[in-house]
Amino acid sequence: NEYGWWRIKTGRVNFDYTGIAKNEYGWWRIKNGKVDFRCNTVEKNELGWWKCKDGKVDFSCNTIEKNQNGWWKCKDGKVDFSFNGIASNRYGQWFCRNGKVDFxxxxxxKYRNNWWCVKYGKIYLKETVARNQYGWWYCRNGVVDYDFNGCAQNENGWWYVRNGKVDFGVNDTIYGRVNGSYGYYRVRNGKVSY
Known part of the structure; x- marks a missing residue:
């Protein structure tokens, strides 16, 4: 009617219903019996959690979307709680566990064929050195770069890197670029002194 779209049960508006319901035009976010055309978030019903756009379930959604419980990986409009990996939205690329961004x-x-550098749940695109159970690694554009040889920095200092991995066995003077300057630098247990 002129006051909105309503959920009808046994011929009457069901003001007690809040959730997702469908009609011949699609699936809709219902709040207190009325379609909420302002809804642009992830909402749930008995079949799952769904991305709504202007009140309607958006079955074309395949990105990260948010609600009051977190940020979620959607596949065909539905939150994919089985997803473990890297997914994206307009704010960047994110690491998800069980469908939820792990901030x-x-x-x-490790996701697909790469090791990804993650900081606070987001893929870190700047150059850095990050670690895992196999060592400390040089990362560029969000992934480990196995072709890199030289000096690289993280919050713990500058490190000598060989084939993408910090070489903690190096105790020598090396020629390289540190902090924008080329020169000879002392390396002790893989850490560069300058």
Whole structure:
């Protein structure tokens, strides 16, 4: 009617219903019996959690979307609680566990054929050195770069890197670029002194 779209049960508006319901035009977010055309979040019903856009379930959604419980990986409009890996939205690429962005995670994550550098759940695109159970690794554009040889920096200092991995066995003077300057630098247990 002129006051909105309503959920009808046994011929009457069901003001007690809040959730997702369908009609011949699609699946809709219902709040207190009325379609909520302002809904642009992830909502749930008995079949799952769904991305709604302007009140309607968006079955074309295949990105990270949010609600009051977190950020979620959607596949065909539905939250995919089985997803473990890297997914994206307009804010960047994110590490997900069980379909949810893990904002507490910092480190390297193996996904498909790459090791990804993650800081606070987001793929870290700047150059850095990050660690996992196999060592400390040089990362560029969010992934471990096995072709890199030289000096690289993280929050713990500058490190000598060989084939993408910090070489803690190096105790020597090396020629390289540190902090923008080329020169000879002392390396002790893989850490560069300058």
């Amino acid at each position: 507490k995670y910092n480190g390297l994550v």
